[in-house]
Amino acid sequence: MNVFSKLLTSAAIGLAVSVASFAAHAETPDNMLVIAHRIDDVTTIDPAESFEFAGSDISRNVYSRLVNLDPMDLDAGYKPDLAESWEVSEDGRTITFTMREGVTFHSGNPVTAEDAAFSLQRAVILNKTPAFILTQFGFTAENATETIRADGNKLMITTDKKYATSFVLNCLTATIGAVVDKETVMANEVDGDMGNTWLRTNSAGSGPYKLDSWKPNEAVTLSSNPDYYGGAPAMERVIVRHVLESASQRLLLERGDIDIARNLNPEDVAGASEAEGVKIADELKGRLMYLALNQKHPELSKPEVRQAFKHLIDYEGMRDSFLKGQYTIHQNFLPATYLGASDENPFSYDIDKAKELLAAAGVDGLELELGVREAQERIEIAQSFQNAAAQVGITVNITVGTSKQILARYRARELDIYLGAWGPDYPDPQTNAGTFAYNPDNSDEANATGLLAWRNSWDTGGLTEKVAAAVTEGDRDTRVQMYLDIQAQFRETSPFVVMFQQIEQSAMRDDVTNWSTGQAVTSAAYWQVTK
Amino acid sequence: MALTDNKGEGRASLPPWIKTTLLTIGSIAVTMLGLLFITFIIGRVMPIDPVLAIVGERASQSTYDAVFLELGLDKPLIVQFLYYLWDVLHLDFGTSLLNARPVSEDIARVFPATLELATLGIIIGILLGVPLGVVAAVRKGSWIDQIARVLALVGYSMPIFWLGLMGLLIFYGILGWVGGPGRVGIFYVDVVPSVTGLILVDALLDGNWDVFKDAFSHIILPASLLGYFSLAYISRMTRSFMLEQLSAEYVTTARVKGMSEWDVVWKHAFKNIRVQLITVIALSYANLLEGSVLTEIIFSWPGIGSYITTALLSADMNAVLGGTVVVGLIFILLNIFSDLLYRVFDPRAR
Amino acid sequence: MAEQTLREWLLTDTPTSRRHAKLSALYQGWLSFRSNTMAMIGLGILVALVLIAVAAPILSPHDPFVQDLGNRLLPLGTEGHVFGTDSLGRDILSRLIYGARITLYIVALVALIAPVVGLLVGTVSGYAGGWIDVVLMRITDIFLAFPRLVLALAFVAALGAGIENAVLAISLTAWPPYARIARAETLTIRSSDYIAAIRLQGAGALRIITRHIWPLCISSLIVRVTLDMAGIILAAAGLGFLGLGAQPPSPEWGAMISEGRRFILDHWWVATMPGLAIFTVSLAFNLLGDGLRDVLDPKAGE
Numbered sequence A: 001m002n003v004f005s006k007l008l009t010s011a012a013i014g015l016a017v018s019v020a021s022f023a024a025h026a027e028t029p030d031n032m033l034v035i036a037h038r039i040d041d042v043t044t045i046d047p048a049e050s051f052e053f054a055g056s057d058i059s060r061n062v063y064s065r066l067v068n069l070d071p072m073d074l075d076a077g078y079k080p081d082l083a084e085s086w087e088v089s090e091d092g093r094t095i096t097f098t099m100r101e102g103v104t105f106h107s108g109n110p111v112t113a114e115d116a117a118f119s120l121q122r123a124v125i126l127n128k129t130p131a132f133i134l135t136q137f138g139f140t141a142e143n144a145t146e147t148i149r150a151d152g153n154k155l156m157i158t159t160d161k162k163y164a165t166s167f168v169l170n171c172l173t174a175t176i177g178a179v180v181d182k183e184t185v186m187a188n189e190v191d192g193d194m195g196n197t198w199l200r201t202n203s204a205g206s207g208p209y210k211l212d213s214w215k216p217n218e219a220v221t222l223s224s225n226p227d228y229y230g231g232a233p234a235m236e237r238v239i240v241r242h243v244l245e246s247a248s249q250r251l252l253l254e255r256g257d258i259d260i261a262r263n264l265n266p267e268d269v270a271g272a273s274e275a276e277g278v279k280i281a282d283e284l285k286g287r288l289m290y291l292a293l294n295q296k297h298p299e300l301s302k303p304e305v306r307q308a309f310k311h312l313i314d315y316e317g318m319r320d321s322f323l324k325g326q327y328t329i330h331q332n333f334l335p336a337t338y339l340g341a342s343d344e345n346p347f348s349y350d351i352d353k354a355k356e357l358l359a360a361a362g363v364d365g366l367e368l369e370l371g372v373r374e375a376q377e378r379i380e381i382a383q384s385f386q387n388a389a390a391q392v393g394i395t396v397n398i399t400v401g402t403s404k405q406i407l408a409r410y411r412a413r414e415l416d417i418y419l420g421a422w423g424p425d426y427p428d429p430q431t432n433a434g435t436f437a438y439n440p441d442n443s444d445e446a447n448a449t450g451l452l453a454w455r456n457s458w459d460t461g462g463l464t465e466k467v468a469a470a471v472t473e474g475d476r477d478t479r480v481q482m483y484l485d486i487q488a489q490f491r492e493t494s495p496f497v498v499m500f501q502q503i504e505q506s507a508m509r510d511d512v513t514n515w516s517t518g519q520a521v522t523s524a525a526y527w528q529v530t531k
Numbered sequence B: 001m002a003l004t005d006n007k008g009e010g011r012a013s014l015p016p017w018i019k020t021t022l023l024t025i026g027s028i029a030v031t032m033l034g035l036l037f038i039t040f041i042i043g044r045v046m047p048i049d050p051v052l053a054i055v056g057e058r059a060s061q062s063t064y065d066a067v068f069l070e071l072g073l074d075k076p077l078i079v080q081f082l083y084y085l086w087d088v089l090h091l092d093f094g095t096s097l098l099n100a101r102p103v104s105e106d107i108a109r110v111f112p113a114t115l116e117l118a119t120l121g122i123i124i125g126i127l128l129g130v131p132l133g134v135v136a137a138v139r140k141g142s143w144i145d146q147i148a149r150v151l152a153l154v155g156y157s158m159p160i161f162w163l164g165l166m167g168l169l170i171f172y173g174i175l176g177w178v179g180g181p182g183r184v185g186i187f188y189v190d191v192v193p194s195v196t197g198l199i200l201v202d203a204l205l206d207g208n209w210d211v212f213k214d215a216f217s218h219i220i221l222p223a224s225l226l227g228y229f230s231l232a233y234i235s236r237m238t239r240s241f242m243l244e245q246l247s248a249e250y251v252t253t254a255r256v257k258g259m260s261e262w263d264v265v266w267k268h269a270f271k272n273i274r275v276q277l278i279t280v281i282a283l284s285y286a287n288l289l290e291g292s293v294l295t296e297i298i299f300s301w302p303g304i305g306s307y308i309t310t311a312l313l314s315a316d317m318n319a320v321l322g323g324t325v326v327v328g329l330i331f332i333l334l335n336i337f338s339d340l341l342y343r344v345f346d347p348r349a350r
Numbered sequence C: 001m002a003e004q005t006l007r008e009w010l011l012t013d014t015p016t017s018r019r020h021a022k023l024s025a026l027y028q029g030w031l032s033f034r035s036n037t038m039a040m041i042g043l044g045i046l047v048a049l050v051l052i053a054v055a056a057p058i059l060s061p062h063d064p065f066v067q068d069l070g071n072r073l074l075p076l077g078t079e080g081h082v083f084g085t086d087s088l089g090r091d092i093l094s095r096l097i098y099g100a101r102i103t104l105y106i107v108a109l110v111a112l113i114a115p116v117v118g119l120l121v122g123t124v125s126g127y128a129g130g131w132i133d134v135v136l137m138r139i140t141d142i143f144l145a146f147p148r149l150v151l152a153l154a155f156v157a158a159l160g161a162g163i164e165n166a167v168l169a170i171s172l173t174a175w176p177p178y179a180r181i182a183r184a185e186t187l188t189i190r191s192s193d194y195i196a197a198i199r200l201q202g203a204g205a206l207r208i209i210t211r212h213i214w215p216l217c218i219s220s221l222i223v224r225v226t227l228d229m230a231g232i233i234l235a236a237a238g239l240g241f242l243g244l245g246a247q248p249p250s251p252e253w254g255a256m257i258s259e260g261r262r263f264i265l266d267h268w269w270v271a272t273m274p275g276l277a278i279f280t281v282s283l284a285f286n287l288l289g290d291g292l293r294d295v296l297d298p299k300a301g302e
Helices: A003-013 A018-022 A053-062 A113-126 A129-135 A165-172 A182-187 A246-254 A266-274 A303-310 A315-319 A351-361 A376-391 A403-411 A430-436 A460-470 A476-493 B016-045 B050-055 B061-070 B077-089 B103-138 B143-157 B160-174 B199-206 B209-246 B249-256 B261-289 B293-298 B304-313 B317-345 C006-010 C018-034 C037-054 C092-128 C130-145 C148-159 C163-190 C193-200 C205-241 C253-263 C269-296
Strands: A032-037 A067-069 A078-080 A083-088 A094-099 A148-151 A154-158 A209-215 A219-224 A237-242 A278-293 A327-329 A366-373 A394-401 A417-422 A496-509
Touching (some): A032 A246, A053 A209, A053 A219, A053 A237, A078 A083, A094 A113, A094 A165, A113 A129, A113 A182, A246 A496, A246 C253, A266 A278, A266 A496, A266 C253, A278 A303, A303 A351, A315 A327, A315 A376, A315 A496, A351 A376, A366 A376, A366 A403, A376 A394, A417 A430, A430 A460, A430 A476, A460 A476, B016 C130, B016 C148, B050 B061, B103 B143, B103 B209, B103 B261, B103 B304, B103 B317, B143 B209, B143 C269, B160 B209, B160 B293, B160 C205, B160 C253, B199 B209, B249 B261, B261 B317, B293 C205, B304 C148, B317 C130, B317 C148, C018 C037, C018 C269, C092 C163, C092 C205, C092 C253, C163 C205, C193 C205, C205 C269, C253 C269
Parallel strands (some): A032 A237, A366 A417
Antiparallel strands (some): A067 A078, A083 A094, A094 A154, A148 A154, A209 A219, A219 A237, A278 A417, A278 A496
């Protein structure tokens, strides 16, 4: 407490009247886990459609998948979940899963291979945002019933060519791999939507938790599934309450009104860690913070200019100040902990070097527009960069907007510079390689808005073919080396200034154990948590 | 009212009160139509792409195109507007693009939150503001008058979001006297069945005192804040209305006749200002009901103000339009209500 | 009359010319205004604000944009940073001083745009009457029925964030009351005998509105504008707080509060200082407006 608070406290003691009796003081019940989190990004909880962070948290706990990641042992990679085992055909194109027996959905219906086949087919046919995770294997609405089929206790999926098995299975651990209850879902079908409208706000899973309610921008309430095949979870009720402000989350935590606060800023983490009964857990996440230079801009497309910008970031200054504890310096497109991720960070804050490079490119005095969404840490990174750029004679005008405003312009290739974040979609290197360094058709007409390289009009200088080759390579070590090579070339030639990788700091009450937000590879899990 | 007014044209046309009613309804309809149209246009010229708002950053072009058609964005603007209007006339506000629920369901959830907050706020404002204004007028120039003046001026001048932050810091963070952000403590979420949507009322109906206490501890700070801002306005207006009355001849006469000061002030002067006062209160109430966006944001209050704002910034136009209709309607109705009072009570306006 | 001082000349009961009468009235107004201490305090603060804004480069101890990540979030009273530093290590005092320019800029622009639009709509509506009146007043009603901040938000969201658009948005929400006032005044003036006389002399509608009606509406508008200034400042700060006003690194006060609220628990001054600045300035406008109302429009006041 500082002087100000002390003064106020003493001044206010005289006023302490009956109001005090209204204040809620309570500890959360032993069998209940209460989490403060920003959940305003949840727009749908249909696993075939859901693609936001907070939505993935819900799905992870409500739906089981064929293969899944164990929150207590994430390094092990995918493990059997609803599929007990699997075999790969000789040509490497067909995987046959054997389903676990005796598992039931929350509705009481048994989980069958037919449900699993239906879930994947449904995701492909609905073709919602995350569908690309499956369709990249050649599944289409037309061939879905042949390429994904159930036979008794077996599920067979056949890809259009041979891929690394780990790549296919990693994709199935994503939210879109969730197995839904066919009977329940189809009972709620409206106008041939395969239950999409209903599943957006309801659930039909077999996971450790059942969804009680989701109130947008308010709260998500889950209760434990006593019949979960892996054993009923310890926390019988989980409430995820939407709390926007870091300060509010911290106050709630310090007062014992919640168990876990997930969105504290560095200052509040520092403050909360001093509070009694609070501990902090760090997890390295997959999200990267990067700056992208639009190659349509005549000056930004010069190789020296691209390199100069990589020296205009005060990496250490930012990491040690307003990003403290929540971001680590990382200059490669594969997040640390990913297969083949490089840990080389050759660039440092060097104004003179940047000046030299700009002079070599013959650039003198530039005015650029930088788009960034209205999140404080990003605005601050933008301002720090703006400050550095001013020192080499480059004027950067910052345009702040909602994510939707800025994104629309980024996708339309309109911004000079975009400052943003990118999180991997599934735990395989292809997820980032396939967007940062892959762009088969750089023309405007291609409209490949999903590819970061395309958005910045970068033809990748030959990396596209290398990425395509790496994804089909079956040998693990060879594959790792291929990605290392791609990243080395990417660092030196790309118009992307990858700056930081996120560390998620969860602040929680002392008695909470086994908390996992899923590290870089998946989302938060609640069933292993105890208090 | 004007039922005895026979000055109308020779032919026996509609009785005047029907005419007035029809005119009023007509003007409401026109205003609402205008309101909708402007909101609709704003939504369409906004540089936010509603399709992108739904499908997100990673969507492929085919996904994008499918949603584009689904939303009917390929049709001309005016056609889209007419479609929308048709639905609204059937009380269908459409589905929120962002949380896949009917907008009417959303509004039924968020509006009671605002209603509860605004009502408590205006009650505080009236209970404190009116007596303060009256006393300040009676004791013009005294220290009470000065205090009332300062209170009001500070109220007019304070950035509400800043005062809210400070209030939260002091009364919740440091002192712990009140509940934190949100409508109710986490354990009490969904404990009492939602009948009216007003948690305080629902808790009473259910006889659950714990929930009532908890909800009260959450609402008291933001409500006091809003109450303070309406107090500033109400007390100033009360004071100036009262001064006008107190300087009137009938007051002097009453005093000369030896009527007690209490009776002069409350039975005569105050009685004469109540219609004006109700207008002022209706106006403040309307302003609070519009959803005090900033207060709601600071206190994580899931009300209509923050609902419309969030929707607006994410291009969820169905939600914005629905919210605007509700808020606009309330505003207009409260205006008409105070107009009516004027006609009923104020002889000059007849 | 050679002995007459300027003061006596101004206070005369028998003005010798129209100009003399005008000046005399002005002076008497000033005298009664001057005796209002609160209003004088308000005026004093505002004059100081203007001076600060003009002399910002001289007064501010640091460049408001220069960052120093090593010295961020310094507390109040630090050597060289009296009001401390913000998240990027910028001097808060210097930012407040430069922010005064932005505040004045916004206030001045809105005070020019909104009343003028209101005056135009109101006088035309009141003078023309008939269907023009109906249409214009209906439009005014529509804008009045909008939730104000939401309308401003929508407008800024549509045009893009920035000071100029924030000014336009606030003006858009502020003009209807002026139109109502102007229309009411026009209705009273229009039916007066002297306007009838002027009309008989053959003056056109345009001339009557601009030369005879406008000047009479202005004093009540000025009072209203001054009283609204505080509201304008608060609205601008609200937009800034929501990130829709001035863009970074501009030291707009509302945006500064928004940046500082993240540190409210441990570094409360970062959000408090700009909050106090906004409060002081809008209080000054309110004090001034109260005083002006007493002078210019006695019947509306106490």
